[in-house]
Amino acid sequence: MIINHPILGPRDSAEFTYIGDAALIDRPDWQAEDALAQFVDYGYLRDNPAGKHKELWFHEQGDRSFLVVTRDTTTHEISGVELARDVARKRGRRK
Amino acid sequence: MRYSGLRVIKEALTGHKGWKPAWREVAPKRAYDYVIIGGGGHGLATAYYLARNYGAKNIAVLEKGWVGGGNVGRNTTIIRSNYLLDGNEPFYEHSLKLWEGLEQDLNYNAMISQRGILNLVHSDAQRDAFTRRGNAMILNGADADLMTTEAIQTRYPFLNVNNARFPIKGGLAQHRGGTVRHDAVAWGYARAADSLGVDIIQNCEVTGFRIEAGKCLGVETNQGYIRANKVASCVAGSSSRLMSKADMRLPIESHVLQAFVSEGLKPILPGVITFGAGHFYCSQSDKGGLVFGGDLDGYNSYAQRGNLPVVEDVCEGAMAIFPMLGRVRLLRMWGGIMDMSMDGSPIIDRTHVESLYFNGGWCYGGFKATPASGWCYAHLLATDTPHEYAKEYRFDRFEKGRMIDEKGVGNNPQLH
Numbered sequence: 001m002i003i004n005h006p007i008l009g010p011r012d013s014a015e016f017t018y019i020g021d022a023a024l025i026d027r028p029d030w031q032a033e034d035a036l037a038q039f040v041d042y043g044y045l046r047d048n049p050a051g052k053h054k055e056l057w058f059h060e061q062g063d064r065s066f067l068v069v070t071r072d073t074t075t076h077e078i079s080g081v082e083l084a085r086d087v088a089r090k091r092g093r094r095k
Numbered sequence: 096m097r098y099s100g101l102r103v104i105k106e107a108l109t110g111h112k113g114w115k116p117a118w119r120e121v122a123p124k125r126a127y128d129y130v131i132i133g134g135g136g137h138g139l140a141t142a143y144y145l146a147r148n149y150g151a152k153n154i155a156v157l158e159k160g161w162v163g164g165g166n167v168g169r170n171t172t173i174i175r176s177n178y179l180l181d182g183n184e185p186f187y188e189h190s191l192k193l194w195e196g197l198e199q200d201l202n203y204n205a206m207i208s209q210r211g212i213l214n215l216v217h218s219d220a221q222r223d224a225f226t227r228r229g230n231a232m233i234l235n236g237a238d239a240d241l242m243t244t245e246a247i248q249t250r251y252p253f254l255n256v257n258n259a260r261f262p263i264k265g266g267l268a269q270h271r272g273g274t275v276r277h278d279a280v281a282w283g284y285a286r287a288a289d290s291l292g293v294d295i296i297q298n299c300e301v302t303g304f305r306i307e308a309g310k311c312l313g314v315e316t317n318q319g320y321i322r323a324n325k326v327a328s329c330v331a332g333s334s335s336r337l338m339s340k341a342d343m344r345l346p347i348e349s350h351v352l353q354a355f356v357s358e359g360l361k362p363i364l365p366g367v368i369t370f371g372a373g374h375f376y377c378s379q380s381d382k383g384g385l386v387f388g389g390d391l392d393g394y395n396s397y398a399q400r401g402n403l404p405v406v407e408d409v410c411e412g413a414m415a416i417f418p419m420l421g422r423v424r425l426l427r428m429w430g431g432i433m434d435m436s437m438d439g440s441p442i443i444d445r446t447h448v449e450s451l452y453f454n455g456g457w458c459y460g461g462f463k464a465t466p467a468s469g470w471c472y473a474h475l476l477a478t479d480t481p482h483e484y485a486k487e488y489r490f491d492r493f494e495k496g497r498m499i500d501e502k503g504v505g506n507n508p509q510l511h
Contacts, residue, residue, distance in 0.1 A: 001402060012404075013394075013402070013404075014404040018393050018394045018509055020348070020395075020507075020508075020509075021348075021395075036494075040493060040494045041344075043437075043493070043506050044346040044437045044493040044494075044506055045344040045345065045346055046335070046344065046345070046346070046347065046348050047335070047339075047344060048335035048336075048344075048345065048347060048348050048349055048395065049335075049336075049339075050333075050336050050349075050397040053395055055394070055395065071394075073349070073395045073396050073397050073398065074397045074398055075398060076396065076398055076402070
């Protein structure tokens with residue numbers, strides 16, 4: 001698979017480490033009333049869809065950025081790549 | 096019809112006209128006591144043991160494709176019980192014992208070959224870890240043998256014990272381990288279950304569950320609605336897809352694992368050998384092809400095919416210990432979809448929906464578990480209590496911090 005890195009251009013997926021579902025960006029609030037239940041969900045439960053999947057790839061053998069890759073799990077076709085930083089900022093995170 | 100040597104001779108003399116199909120082709124009835132979703136090894140074994148051990152009569156196995164067309168026909172056919180943890184080892188040892196009596200039990204030749212499995216050791220630390228594992232196995236009634244490099248060289252003279260980076264320093268052997276003809280397992284269980292009255296319905300895909308007031312009443316299929324007192328999911332590889340129809344999210348990711356067969360060779364490799372420094376394991380089929388595999392590709396996939404970096408990695412592992420294979424050509428390669436769970440261990444449990452049960456999360460250890468999985472799942476379905484050997488395989492173990500994590504890598508399904 002070739003991942004089209006937003007800054008570095010097309011890169012071999014072997015340079016990356018797969019992290020998992022991009023929902024992992026949204027870490028629960030540890031002070032919430034139901035923080036335990038939220039963290040069990042966050043840590044252990046996954047949507048695991050057959051089809052379009054937004055997922056985190058870490059460019060470990062490259063610029064060490066985290067990317068959000070949109071990939072079809074039934075064909076391995078990649079339809080979108082963004083910096084995870086940009087995705088998190090769009091959701092209102094400061095850093 | 097009972098299979099025997101005498102029968103073969105009789106049929107040979109009468110033109111092979113007396114053979115019957117191994118199981119009936121049936122249309123689904125409108126209602127069953129038990130509906131098992133998934134006609135793979137585990138589903139068929141579950142149906143068989145439900146009928147045999149618990150006398151259940153009214154059972155259907157629904158298979159969306161054909162019997163033996165899923166992971167039971169895509170694995171590398173290895174049986175073993177060389178696990179470390181208490182939650183696992185008694186279960187897998189029970190499975191190995193069932194394998195040992197399976198052919199007589201089912202009256203079906205599954206070509207079970209117990210020529211041993213050898214896990215190679217490449218460092219002192221690894222020897223310590225394998226010593227501990229071997230002791231855990233022995234404590235649970237399994238067999239384990241810590242072999243020296245000399246003993247390994249005598250038995251497997253073709254191994255390169257002096258690899259500069261990963262010399263072979265010994266190995267942990269389980270001599271009762273081995274290989275089985277995997278399709279025959281599916282066919283054998285299907286035939287035995289059918290003979291006890293189980294309806295095996297192929298080309299019947301479950302499209303949804305009918306759930307009312309927290310109770311599962313039956314399943315919607317492409318052959319119509321089927322009512323059931325108990326519905327049992329048994330579709331490892333596609334568990335998340337199926338259970339999402341019951342609004343469940345699972346502690347599972349689906350990953351692709353590749354496997355390979357070489358061109359046919361003369362008999363060179365008895366049993367199974369695993370490389371301890373990279374990820375490579377190998378056995379030889381009765382047709383002569385070397386059957387081998389390695390690591391997951393490492394990303395969510397339902398595609399049943401992988402990519403080339405893993406192929407290269409696996410072949411490098413092969414060359415590190417079997418340099419004689421350098422000129423062997425690959426004949427086939429394929430991928431299977433694994434239910435990779437969050438701790439690398441399976442789940443056999445009830446769900447939050449009444450009378451809906453779940454069996455899955457087998458990672459890449461599902462094949463060897465087939466008999467015990469069916470045995471314990473049948474127990475759960477018949478008695479509503481977990482079987483003693485599967486009592487740790489619960490959904491709530493993640494919340495309670497009772498993970499069964501053989502590898503100790505935490506909630507990284509791609510690393511188990």
